Amino acid sequence: MGILQNVKNAVRQRSIHVAYVDVGSCNGCDIEILACLAPRYDIEQYGIYVHNNPREADILLVIGAYTPGWADRLLPLWEKIPDPKVAIAIGNCPISGCLFARPGTLIHPPVAAHIPISAEVPGCPPRPTEILQAVLALAPEVFRDYEVRVL
Amino acid sequence: MMASSFLWYLVEFIRPSWVRKFFTVRTAPLLTPPYFRGFPEPTGKACTRALRCMMVCPAPGAIDVVKEADGWHPRIHRGHCIRCGLCVEACPNGVLSSGRVLESVTASGTALTLTFRIDVDTVSCMGCGNCAVACPVNRGLDPQMAYGGRASRDDLLLCVVEGKCKVVREDRCNGCKTCEDHCPNGAIRVDRVLQAVQAVSL
Amino acid sequence: MRRIVDVSIPLGPIHPCFKEPARIKCETSGERVLAVEVELGYMKKGIERIMRGRPWQEVMFLAERVCGICSVIHNMVFIEGMEAISGISPAPRAALLRVVANELDRIQSHLLANFSYCYTIEHETLAMYLLDLREQVMDLLERLTGARVTCAYIVPGGVRFDLRDEDAALIRAGLAEVTRASARYTRIFETGPLIGLRSRGVGILTAKAARESHAVGPTARGSGISEDLRLRHPTYQQIGFSPVVRSEGDCFARVMVRFQEVQESIGIIGRCLDALVQGPIRAGGVCGAGKVSYSGEAPRGELSYLITTDEAGRVIDIAIQTPSIMNIEVCAHRMIPGVTSLADVTATFVSADPCIACTER
Numbered sequence: 001m002g003i004l005q006n007v008k009n010a011v012r013q014r015s016i017h018v019a020y021v022d023v024g025s026c027n028g029c030d031i032e033i034l035a036c037l038a039p040r041y042d043i044e045q046y047g048i049y050v051h052n053n054p055r056e057a058d059i060l061l062v063i064g065a066y067t068p069g070w071a072d073r074l075l076p077l078w079e080k081i082p083d084p085k086v087a088i089a090i091g092n093c094p095i096s097g098c099l100f101a102r103p104g105t106l107i108h109p110p111v112a113a114h115i116p117i118s119a120e121v122p123g124c125p126p127r128p129t130e131i132l133q134a135v136l137a138l139a140p141e142v143f144r145d146y147e148v149r150v151l
Numbered sequence: 152m153m154a155s156s157f158l159w160y161l162v163e164f165i166r167p168s169w170v171r172k173f174f175t176v177r178t179a180p181l182l183t184p185p186y187f188r189g190f191p192e193p194t195g196k197a198c199t200r201a202l203r204c205m206m207v208c209p210a211p212g213a214i215d216v217v218k219e220a221d222g223w224h225p226r227i228h229r230g231h232c233i234r235c236g237l238c239v240e241a242c243p244n245g246v247l248s249s250g251r252v253l254e255s256v257t258a259s260g261t262a263l264t265l266t267f268r269i270d271v272d273t274v275s276c277m278g279c280g281n282c283a284v285a286c287p288v289n290r291g292l293d294p295q296m297a298y299g300g301r302a303s304r305d306d307l308l309l310c311v312v313e314g315k316c317k318v319v320r321e322d323r324c325n326g327c328k329t330c331e332d333h334c335p336n337g338a339i340r341v342d343r344v345l346q347a348v349q350a351v352s353l
Numbered sequence: 354m355r356r357i358v359d360v361s362i363p364l365g366p367i368h369p370c371f372k373e374p375a376r377i378k379c380e381t382s383g384e385r386v387l388a389v390e391v392e393l394g395y396m397k398k399g400i401e402r403i404m405r406g407r408p409w410q411e412v413m414f415l416a417e418r419v420c421g422i423c424s425v426i427h428n429m430v431f432i433e434g435m436e437a438i439s440g441i442s443p444a445p446r447a448a449l450l451r452v453v454a455n456e457l458d459r460i461q462s463h464l465l466a467n468f469s470y471c472y473t474i475e476h477e478t479l480a481m482y483l484l485d486l487r488e489q490v491m492d493l494l495e496r497l498t499g500a501r502v503t504c505a506y507i508v509p510g511g512v513r514f515d516l517r518d519e520d521a522a523l524i525r526a527g528l529a530e531v532t533r534a535s536a537r538y539t540r541i542f543e544t545g546p547l548i549g550l551r552s553r554g555v556g557i558l559t560a561k562a563a564r565e566s567h568a569v570g571p572t573a574r575g576s577g578i579s580e581d582l583r584l585r586h587p588t589y590q591q592i593g594f595s596p597v598v599r600s601e602g603d604c605f606a607r608v609m610v611r612f613q614e615v616q617e618s619i620g621i622i623g624r625c626l627d628a629l630v631q632g633p634i635r636a637g638g639v640c641g642a643g644k645v646s647y648s649g650e651a652p653r654g655e656l657s658y659l660i661t662t663d664e665a666g667r668v669i670d671i672a673i674q675t676p677s678i679m680n681i682e683v684c685a686h687r688m689i690p691g692v693t694s695l696a697d698v699t700a701t702f703v704s705a706d707p708c709i710a711c712t713e714r
Contacts, residue, residue, distance in 0.1 A: 022373050024396045027710040028421025028502040030372055031465060035491070038484040041181065052369045069374075069395040077367065092210075095230035099403075099415055101211055106399040124210075124233035125421065125502050129181040184492075188499040209414040235414060235505045240513070250499050252514070259515045261635055268665055342665035345410045347508040349444075349635040 005145060012058075013140040014047040019057035019081070020090075023074055024067030024107060028125040029091035033061060036128045046136060054080045058143070059135060065093035065100050065107040066114060078115045084146045086118040087111075088134055095120050118142065188236045188250035191227050198223040198246045203265055204238035206326040206343055214238055241265060260350035267324040268342045269309075271316050276338040278314035282330035283307070288323050359387075364699065366395050371699070372469065373709035377685075379698055386698055389689040391681055396713040404671050409435050409509060409640050412668050416658075417503045419673060420711035422465060424503050425458035426651040427711075432507045434647035434660045439509070441638035447511035448588045449625045450634065453524075454497055454506050456618040456625075460531070461490040462652035463571075463611040463618075466706040470608050471542075473703045474551040479541055486534050493527045496520050511635030521626055528619050535619075539612040552605035556688040556701030559602055568683045569676045570654025571614065572705045574598050575606035582650035592624050604704035611706075640666030651676050653706050675711040 022030055036043045037050060051057065054077050066074070078087065089111055092098035097109030111117060121134045163169070183189065191214075200216055200223045208214050213231040216223050225238070225247060236252040241263040245253060256262070283289055284296055288308045296307075308323045309316060309330065316339060326343045360381050366374035374395035380388040400419055404412045409432070416431040417424040429451055436443065443451070464487040471480035491501050497516060498504035506512055516524075542548055558568065563576040573580055574597060581596035583589040597613040599606040642664040648657040654676030661670040684705045689698055 019367070021367060022396070024398050025710065026418035026421040026424075026503075027373065027708065028418070028424070030710075031422055032502065034372060034465070034468075035484070035488065037481070038488050039481055040485055040488045045177065052367065054367060064396070065398065067395065067397055069397060073366070073395075092230055092233060096212065098231075098233065099210055099411075099418055100398050100400070102403045104399060104402040104405070106397055106402075120230060122229035122232070127183065127187070127501065129183065132181070184495065186496055186499055187501075207410060209411045233414065233503070234500065235503075236499065236513075237410065237505075252499060255514045259634060261513070261515075270665070340665075342667060343408055343410075344639060344666060345408060346637055346639050347510055347513070347635050348637040349511070349633045 005148065008147070009140075009144050012143040012146075016046075016048045016059055016135070016139050017057050018048055018050045018059045018061060018135070019052050019054045020050070020061040020063060021054075021074065021077060023062060023064040023070040023094070023111065025064030025091065025093050029063040029093070032125045032128050033063070033090065033131060036132055038128075041128045041132060043132060043135075046132075048135060048139075055082070057081050058085055059139070060085065060087040061090050061131075061135075062087050062094050062111050062115070062117065063090050064111075065097045065109045066111050067107055071108075074111075074114055084143050086138060086142045087115055088138065089117045089120045090131060091126060092122060092124045095122060098124055186251045188234050188252055190229060190232055190234060191225070191236070191239055191247040191249040193224070194245060194248045194253070196244055196246050198225060199244055201243050202325050202327070203241040203243060203263075204247065206265055207237045207241040207263060207345060209233070209235060209237065237263065262348055262350075264346045264348055265326065266344045266346075267321065267326040268344060269318045269321055269324060269330075270340045270342070271318060272336075272338040272340075273315055274338075275336040276316050277336060278311050278316060279335065280311045280316070281333040281335065282316055282339050283309040283311055285329050285333040287327060287329060288325065362695065368699070375681075375707070375709050377698060377702060379689075379695065381695065384694050386689060386692050386695065389685045389698065391685045393681075393709065393713055396710050398714060400714040401671055401673060404668055406667055406669065408665070408667050412671070413508070414503070414505060416673075417505060419675065419714050420651075420708055421502055422708060423458060423462045423652045423711075425455050425506065426649055426656060428505065428507045429455055430647055430649040430651075430656055430658050431660070432509055433649070434645050434658045435509055435640050435662070435666075436638075437645045437647055438643035438660065438662055439638060439641040439666070441510050441636060441640075444511045444633045444636045446515075446630050446632045447634045447636070449592075449629050450497075450512045450516055451507055452588050452592065453516070453622050453625050454494070454504065454512070456622045457490060457494045457497065458504075459652045460615050460618050461487050461494065463615050464490065464535075466652070466703075467542075467608055467611050469703050469706075470604070470700065471548075473700050474548065476545070476548055479538060479545075479548075482534075482538055482541075486531060486538070489527060489531055489534075493524050496523060508635070509640060510638045511633070515634050516629070521629070525623065525626060528622060532616065532619050535612065535615050539609070539616075542608065542612065549605070551697075551700060552603065552608065552704075553601070554603050555697050556604045556684075556692060556704060557602050558683065558688050560600070562687045563602070563683070566683045566687050567679050568654075568687075569679050570651070570706075571607055571610040572654065572680045572683060575610045576600070576602040582648055582655055586649065589621070592621055592628065594621050604701055607704045607706075642666075653677055653708060653711075654680065673714060675708070675714070677706075677708040677712040680705045681707045681712060
């Protein structure tokens with residue numbers, strides 16, 4: 001532990017790689033995440049990189065209300081992400097199904113029933129600032145002393 | 152040529168202003184503008200339980216009016232609320248506020264008027280009276296009402312007359328759709344008819 | 354002799370270039386792409402099924418959530434369809450405010466589409482410029498409607514919020530800035546040599562092919578088809594505008610059409626704000642029974658709603674035709690086959706501005 005672990009903690013919270021997966025949303029939350037890339041919000045200044053590649057991601061942003069097309073795809077995708085990893089539900093859809101949770105719908109919310117979700121950002125869609133704050137607040141907590149706690 | 156361009160490169164990057172910016176620059180603080188419609192917040196005015204907010208809300212399970220020690224209060228459920236601001240606009244008492252919605256509605260005299268109409272399909276209605284018994288308005292007026300929907304007074308919202316459900320006082324309806332949920336045949340239907348209006352005194 | 358192995362390469366559903374899940378299967382011979390199949394089905398929520406049996410105040414929000422990028426036009430087409438059924442005519446001031454909101458939404462959608470294209474061809478500088486410009490437009494939209502994405506601005510008979518005079522001045526000032534910036538970025542795009550190499554002559558859709566395969570929106574207008582449903586809308590007729598048409602038919606033309614439409618939309622907003630009359634913003638009116646097919650020009654092309662309502666104003670049947678489904682098929686069958694590199698597949702696909710969410714609903 002000691003110094004090495006402190007270095008790891010410091011580095012991990014300044015270098016977060018993000019993938020996002022859209023499991024059936026209306027695109028609203030999608031483009032609000034894209035807007036976080038804009039120079040105004042500039043998430044790269046906090047060391048967050050949006051790769052959209054699960055194999056090198058630390059944080060998975062889940063958007064959307066879990067449509068049947070994702071039934072056998074979301075869990076394998078989650079398993080491809082190397083540890084330590086967290087998933088954040090962005091928007092109302094993964095939390096409750098938003099407006100689509102009505103009789104006759106095809107979706108199966110919440111996404112937390114299918115993969116473990118660590119944090120939820122409500123709003124339809126949430127503002128880019130809210131998404132940013134959620135990622136920034138969660139990252140140091142989740143990755144702190146990972147080896148000590150888990151291994 | 153090569154050397155000069157390399158020198159220029161070095162000079163460019165040791166400028167004090169560049170170095171200072173490199174280490175200190177941050178984007179402007181990110182503020183939520185006051186005109187953004189956020190989650191509805193209470194204004195402090197008393198709720199009279201008109202339930203217009205619940206009836207107009209387009210999102211399932213987003214708003215409830217609950218009773219607390221000091222009276223009725225609307226509760227917004229995050230994760231369900233879509234921040235459309237219809238509840239703010241529909242509330243007759245201005246209990247909720249969100250962004251500039253309340254201000255703008257007051258300034259231009261706009262309102263959402265909600266009326267309810269109840270349709271009973273007399274073919275499939277079998278006169279069981281479940282709707283009349285379940286109706287919360289009826290229960291308030293006539294707590295003694297029991298199986299069959301036999302009424303003790305004639306100013307109820309719903310009652311059973313000659314084996315069919317009859318809508319007596321449609322104006323008492325507050326649109327909760329409890330009758331719809333309790334009807335075994337799907338014979339009763341409540342429509343929430345919303346109209347976006349504006350007072351013409353401009 | 355070198356053997357060329359034919360390989361079927363899947364792209365997606367999670368792919369760095371795609372913002373939404375779709376799978377493109379490419380049949381390749383070497384680098385040349387011979388045939389393409391687009392596989393959808395990751396976003397089907399059944400919105401039309403949910404819409405049935407609901408009054409306008411619920412369907413309006415569902416209609417907005419058909420597509421989160423161009424939500425205002427869905428709101429507008431649905432509500433104007435309901436108005437056509439019920440014989441409501443909007444207040445004159447509200448009709449102009451609707452056009453302002455719709456054009457602001459079109460500007461931000463076009464800027465986003467061009468951002469995606471520049472990001473896909475890895476010109477990240479221009480992409481970030483465009484995304485930052487889009488934020489300025491989003492600010493103006495938020496000032497007018499109170500929300501960034503799902504605005505819920507248009508209601509039967511009018512709009513929800515009035516435009517204050519100081520906000521109108523801010524929108525004018527903001528748009529003047531957007532005009533300058535977007536002219537500069539258009540010039541960068543037009544003259545960039547590397548952008549030209551990736552865009553000019555790539556993914557060609559001829560006017561004949563576009564007409565045969567029913568391309569719509571900027572995709573069709575980039576191929577020389579002068580078709581814009583805004584020409585049939587009464588408020589746009591009153592304001593006056595001319596559709597942007599280019600004849601090259603490649604990725605470059607499609608992106609340039611969007612750039613020029615941004616300028617055109619800014620002009621429309623300016624003329625709307627000039628023509629803005631004082632008066633009420635809502636005319637009232639109750640929705641009634643009837644059936645109508647109503648179309649409007651979404652940022653991606655023709656959007657149609659077929660609505661049937663009952664006497665209480667409930668939607669009992671609804672069918673939506675969104676523009677992206679046409680463009681995705683045009684893309685798969687006409688534009689992509691024959692491109693000389695796999696990297697051009699994603700670029701061509703993105704240049705048609707596909708929106709998977711509104712395709713599948």
